[in-house]
Amino acid sequence: MSPTLDQIREHFSGPGLALSVTPTEHAAKGYHLDVSVAPAGIVPAAQALYALGFGLDAITGVDWIAQNEMEVVYDYFHPASPLRIVVRSRAPRDNPEFPTLSDVFPGARWHERETHDFFGIRFAGHPNLIPLLLPEDADYHPLRKEGAP
Amino acid sequence: MSLLSTEPLRLLASLLLIIAFVGLNAAYLVLAERKGAGRFQNRPGPNEAGYGGWLQPVADVLKLISKQIMVPPESDRLLFRMAPLVVLTPAMMCLAVVPFSDTLVARNVNVGLLMVFSFGSINVMAILLSGWASRNKYAIMSAARVVSQNVAYEIPMLLVVITLLMSTGTLDLSEIIKQQAGGFWHWNFFRLDVNPLAPVTFVIFFICMLAEANRAPFDMAEAESELVAGAFTEYAGMGFGVFFMAEYANIVLGCSLATVLFFGGWQTGLGALPASWGAWKVLIGLGFFLAKMYALVFTVIWVRWTFPRTQFYGLLNLSWKILIPISLFTLLLSSVMIKLFA
């Protein structure tokens, strides 16, 4: 039941699904496949990976202040095969908005709330995008890079 | 003797003795429980206050008394203050009819057993009151649990007692004890000729007693990992202390009853004592009664520190699906036995 790396690559080879698909060395990076998608491709990618039996590992943001971009990184693990997939997507920094994954992976709700807390990234369609780890009235985003470290 | 035999003085003396008995039992059973728990858990238990910790209850009581009794502002003040009294009184009332030894009984009522059970039921009311008056969600959930638990366990308990009554034919506790005179095989626990399932009956009685006294593994009322402290959540200081005392008073009462009903009360189980021993016989009887009773109390403590808590529906299932059918069966069996052989 475990998919091979080639199968997954094939999945992303369709037009418009992924911007780039890079196989990586697990020993060097800690994952096997690095997939870049446009924000619109996040949900289809998640659906494809869920259909292949992947589970959602984590969602995290990275603030690329030099490139003026916000990146969201989705990690997936497979319970049966030793495969780790990273899906990443970028949006302009002044309007960071990505579609929510919560319809595919309900577990994404908390990860997205956390990412919203830390980076101010909005997830369109999220049912309940309120602070998770920060206080209810927090109006700051601690991991954004413009503030002093 | 002439002074003590006047009725009002005798009553007063018995009252004081029972209060002292309940108080001391509560205090020192707590210590025994903590010490016992220590032994079960490979640790010494309280050992700082006094030699070996024997002053610990005094320290505990001093602490409890010196604490302020907080009454939550939203609560029903009257009921909230009343509940601790209501919980302790019935247990004391019941002890008045328990014969501790030959003639050593505060008030020998010829419907003693009936009285014990009627007063024993008030205990539930008190916990219900405290839960209701606290205006606390945990307390109310606990109160609701206690009521359904006690209703469920009163039935098998009474069925068991009826089974016994069929052979004793009296509600007088002293009379029941006298019927068990002689060797220990005359004790109701061993009277297999009347009720071949007598030990099972006792086990049911004991389980029901644990459940009625809200003791582990049936301590649904307190269930600290779910309901914080259940009905007692809002009680502080001596308010809580009284509930605590009542718990131990109920254990003592339950174990006394079990001793009376199943283990011959103050009978030695070795045959009648020589008449020439006079008053010593009363003391020896008392010794045997207390020994049996505390052995049962120890079992109660032992059970608490050994088993995890049951689940609430597991508790109700146990009563309605297992204990009640079995006790009904023993009732039937016992009546058939009596009809055929007696």
Place this chain on the structure above:
Amino acid sequence: MSAPLKIEPATGSGETFVLNLGPQHPAAHGVLRVKMTMDGEYVMRAEPVIGYIHRMHEKMGENRPLAHFLPNTGRVDYLSALHYNHAFVGAVERAAKLEVPPRAEFIRVITSELNRISSHLVWWSAFLLDLGGFTPLLYAFDDREKILDLLEGLTGSRLTYCYFRFGGVVEDLDPGFAERTRKFIAEMRPRLKMYRQLVTDNIILRKRLEHIGPISPDLCLKYGATGPVIRGSGVSYDVRRAEPYSVYSQLDFDVPTFPESDSMARYLVRMEEIVQSLRIVEQALDKLPDGPVLGKVPRVLKLPPGDYCYAVEAARGRHMVRIVSDGKEAAYRLKLRTPSFSNLSLFEEASKGMLLADALALMGSLDLVIPDIDR
């Protein structure tokens, strides 16, 4: 055993009330708050409210050199500090391509597995406490004490270890360590047998845990639940097998799985893991090579730009550290993926319609460490 008990939510009027469980509650194990919408004793909706001890470790990772962040890792999940050490150290080693001497790897495995046992013992005792069994706590802490003594002699601390270093471990085993550890293993095995007889096979415990709180493998994947939770759902997923790190590929151990998916399955997984950890420690002690315990590490450690992940099997599940580096001394972004966070996130869905006491048993079987959730 008996057929699954079918629990029907109360038929009542649909009248509900909100029960605020925590942040100070005996079953909350720290400062977890659960907002429960109840219908009588039935949980209609249980919404965990977290963040009460959020410390922003990820920010701390960004504003100090990597080595200075090392002590923080042991404070994320204080019960399995060495695994968190390992993940962070591993991520840095992967990025900087540092060589770790084999002896150091074996020492890491030995100490990690001892740490896993002590963590599972704490879970066991706390879980039994949730179920109203007080006595196991003292027994488990007795055994845990021995592990803490072993690790204290080696690492200098008893709880929040900071023993691993980039390129190895800080100090070699002390002379009597192997012998003392073997003695501990020999003592621990009969104790586990006793626990089985006294607690695991107790009918009250079985009745309380069997068929309670089923978590399907699909739910685990949807929420990213790992560790004993996913293995208790019958999925044989263990980072030590899936992405073998350190020297786990050279060691022989089983990944216990129980397909029943209930709280009892998760319980049994952890109890069996203690046995397997003992096996691993024993083997690692046998195979322990000689040599240095700390490889060559540059004085000022700068990671090449890029992003690097390193995952370990912590006591509670998959723990991953992601370091995004921009070539400076501190990480550009440091992500700690913690298992309890994902494991708790499924509680809301899994606890729907359960009785309060069962929901709390389910929560206990997830083995939550709140600092691990809040980070």
